[in-house]
Every structure is written in structure tokens, then in C-alpha cells.
Amino acid sequence: MAMRTFGRHSILVRSASVLLASFFLAGALTIAATILVTGERQHKAATQHLEQLLDTVESTVSVACFVKDAQLADEVALGLLKNQEVLSVVIEADGADLVQRSQPGAPSGTATADYPHLSRDVYSPFNPGKRIGRIQVAANARAIQRATYDEVRFVILQTLGQLGLVALAVIAVMLIFIVRPIKAMSDGLHHLDATRGERLAVPTNHGDTEIGRLVQDINNLAGDLADTLGQERRLRLAKEVEERKYHSIFENAETGIFIAAQDGILNSWNPAFARLLGIPANSDFQGVLNIRQLAWENTSRVVELGLNARLDNVGVSDDLAIRPRGGNRR
Structure with missing residues (x-):
């Protein structure tokens, strides 16, 4: 489960997902634009092709309409229908149909009126200003759509292949x-x-x-x-050495030394202080004895010294007498 979660959040998977999404969006927009542009281009190309076909047979149709030669007009129509883009051909001479031809299976007659078509007036070969007929060509929309589909499919495959390779x-x-x-x-x-x-x-x-x-x-x-870390280790070792020196001095000093809190509770004292005041060792009663409970001759003076030191934040000193139980004043 952890490996699967890591895979989903890996740089490669996330980056590839963003890239693929970007390429997919770009491909979709490209394909949509290709469909529109290709369809319009194919329609224009088909129209231009039909115009070129009419230009090619215009003189022959003019002769056929002038002499009202249905056989010649039929040959022209059959020649035009060899192009898949042409659905039907109608040639008129003096308002009457000279020939009507269409692709096999295609609707005939007026049924082709719904299809895109081109029509061109036909003029006399000897009098260019005299109209003698008309030729109408209906475009084969299905053939144009098939050609458009084939080109669009080719462009889509090409675009997808290029995007895939880039991705x-x-x-x-x-x-x-x-x-x-x-x-x-x-x-x-x-x-x-x-x-x-x-x-x-x-x-x-x-x-x-x-x-x-x-x-x-x-x-x-x-x-x-x-x-x-090395500096911290060196400082820690130096501190341990200093603490051992302090404890050695504290424990072996002949002068009584003690540490008291603000409320007078004794936190620590050395053996000399214990012998001087006649109290137990530090390890037995640490945090229990109060400085006011010791055998001071003038306890109020002790309290006063402590208060002055705390208020003025300075060191104070005085000589104080002690009178242990059953002992002499010292």
C-alpha cells in the first residue's frame, strides 16, 4: 500500500499525467480544428473540381445544345459521371431536357435538387451572347464526405502519433x-x-x-x-568535567556550603554544613529541610538576609551564631 501511494505521488507519475493530459487536450483541439478546416477545404476543392470539369466540357456541351444532339450530350454526361464527386448531370437545350444522367443508385430527376449543385448557362458557339441551354451538375455529397473522413482520419492518426512520440x-x-x-x-x-x-x-x-x-x-x-554535533559533544563533555570538579569541591570543602530556594527550602548542602548544623546528609533529606528550621541563634536575621539578597539582587554577608541542641554556642 505504501509503495502504491508513493507511486501515485512520484514526480514521474504526476509529471507524466500532466503531460498526457496536456497532449490529450492539445490533440482534441487539433483534431476538432482539423475536422472543421478539412471539411471546408474539401468542399472548396470539390467545388473547384466541378468548375474545372464544366470548363473542360463547356465547348462540347455548347455544340450539343446548338444541334440538339442528345447522343453527344449523353457522352458528355457519362464522361462527367466517371468522377465520383459528380452525382448527376442535367443538360437542357432551349428549355427542354436534352439528357439526364446520375450515378447508379442515386436519386434521379428533381430528387437531386436537395444536393449541392453547380449550374452554368450554355451559349451558342457562333454567337457568344446568345443563350441556348444550361448544364447542371449535382455534387456527390457522400463521396465528398468519404474523402473528408479519410483525410481527417489520416491527420488524426498523424497528430496522435506525433503527440505520442513527443510525450x-x-x-x-x-x-x-x-x-x-x-x-x-x-x-x-x-x-x-x-x-x-x-x-x-x-x-x-x-x-x-x-x-x-x-x-x-x-x-x-x-x-x-x-x-x-561535534561541538555539542565537546561542550557536554566539558560540562560534565566541570560538574565533577564542582561536586568534588562541594563535597570535600571544609566550609559549610548550601543551596536554598526563595522559600527557604534547602536544595543541597555539603557534608561540612551537615556536621556544622547537626543535620542529616544531603541525600537523605534533600528538599525537606527549611533554612529557618536550623539551629540559628537569630533566625529572623537569616530571613532578613535572604530577603535583602532577593530584593536587591546582590550578595550579602554576616556572621551568624548557631546553638545546636545540647551543644555550645558557635
């Missing part, structure tokens, strides 16, 4: 130049022991890149951490 190339580049070095850094960090002087290795060919600088920064931080 694979980008993902491969990311995997080789970004994901692998970062994964190597991550694996190295998991096993890195900075205190032992271990450092991350700079990935190959990334000495001067952002990844290389990141590795150098991590190594510098690891070095600073190791130095800080």
Missing part, C-alpha cells in the same frame, strides 16, 4: 535527467550518516546543474550538522 520523448528525458538523479539522492539520504563524514555523491553529468547544486547544499548542511 514519450519528454517522459524519457524527465526519467533520465530528473527522476533518476532525484531518486538516487533520496535513496542516499535514507542511508546517509552525516556524523561519520558520509556525503551524497553528485549524479553523473549534473555537476553544474540545479540538481548538482542541491546535492552540494545538502552536503554543506550535513557538514554543518556534523560540526554542530
Whole structure:
């Protein structure tokens, strides 16, 4: 489960998902634009082709209409129908149909009126200003649609192939130049022991890149951490030495030494103080005895000294007499 979660959140998977989504969106927009542009271009190309066909047979149709030769007009119509883009042909002479021809299976007569068509007036070969007939060509919309579909399908496949190759190339580049070095850094960090002087290795060919600088920064931080830990260890050892010296002085001093809180509770005292005041050892009654409970001859003076030291935040001193039980005044 952890591996699956890591995979979903890896740089490669997330980057590839964004790239594929971007390419899919770009491909969809490209395909939509291709369908529109290709359809319009095919329609214009079909119209231009029909115009060129009419230009080619115009003189022959003019002769056929002038002499009212149905056989010649029929040959012209059959020649035009050899083009799949032509659905039907109607040639008129002096207002009467000279010939009507259409593709096999196509509607005949006025049923082709709903299809896109071109018509051109026919003039006399000897008097260009005299109209003697008309030729009408209906476009084969299905053939034009099939041609448009074939071209659109080719463009779609070409576009998808190009986008797929670009996506694979980008993902491969990311995997080789970004994901692998970062994964190597991550694996190295998991096993890195900075205190032992271990450092991350700079990935190959990334000495001067952002990844290389990141590795150098991590190594510098690891070095600073190791130095800080070493300094902290040295300070701790020095503190332990000083504490041992202090305890040695505190325990072996002939002068009575004690530490008291603000409320007068004795936190610590040395053996000399215990012998002087006739109290138990520090380890037995630490935090229990109050300085006012000791055998002072003038307890109020002790309280006063403590109060003055606390209020003025200065050291105070005085000679105080003690009178242990059953002992002499000292």
C-alpha cells in the first residue's frame, strides 16, 4: 500500500499525467480544428473540381445544345459521371431536357435538387451572347464526405502519433535527467550518516546543474550538522568535567556550603554544613529541610538576609551564631 501511494505521488507519475493530459487536450483541439478546416477545404476543392470539369466540357456541351444532339450530350454526361464527386448531370437545350444522367443508385430527376449543385448557362458557339441551354451538375455529397473522413482520419492518426512520440520523448528525458538523479539522492539520504563524514555523491553529468547544486547544499548542511554535533559533544563533555570538579569541591570543602530556594527550602548542602548544623546528609533529606528550621541563634536575621539578597539582587554577608541542641554556642 505504501509503495502504491508513493507511486501515485512520484514526480514521474504526476509529471507524466500532466503531460498526457496536456497532449490529450492539445490533440482534441487539433483534431476538432482539423475536422472543421478539412471539411471546408474539401468542399472548396470539390467545388473547384466541378468548375474545372464544366470548363473542360463547356465547348462540347455548347455544340450539343446548338444541334440538339442528345447522343453527344449523353457522352458528355457519362464522361462527367466517371468522377465520383459528380452525382448527376442535367443538360437542357432551349428549355427542354436534352439528357439526364446520375450515378447508379442515386436519386434521379428533381430528387437531386436537395444536393449541392453547380449550374452554368450554355451559349451558342457562333454567337457568344446568345443563350441556348444550361448544364447542371449535382455534387456527390457522400463521396465528398468519404474523402473528408479519410483525410481527417489520416491527420488524426498523424497528430496522435506525433503527440505520442513527443510525450514519450519528454517522459524519457524527465526519467533520465530528473527522476533518476532525484531518486538516487533520496535513496542516499535514507542511508546517509552525516556524523561519520558520509556525503551524497553528485549524479553523473549534473555537476553544474540545479540538481548538482542541491546535492552540494545538502552536503554543506550535513557538514554543518556534523560540526554542530561535534561541538555539542565537546561542550557536554566539558560540562560534565566541570560538574565533577564542582561536586568534588562541594563535597570535600571544609566550609559549610548550601543551596536554598526563595522559600527557604534547602536544595543541597555539603557534608561540612551537615556536621556544622547537626543535620542529616544531603541525600537523605534533600528538599525537606527549611533554612529557618536550623539551629540559628537569630533566625529572623537569616530571613532578613535572604530577603535583602532577593530584593536587591546582590550578595550579602554576616556572621551568624548557631546553638545546636545540647551543644555550645558557635
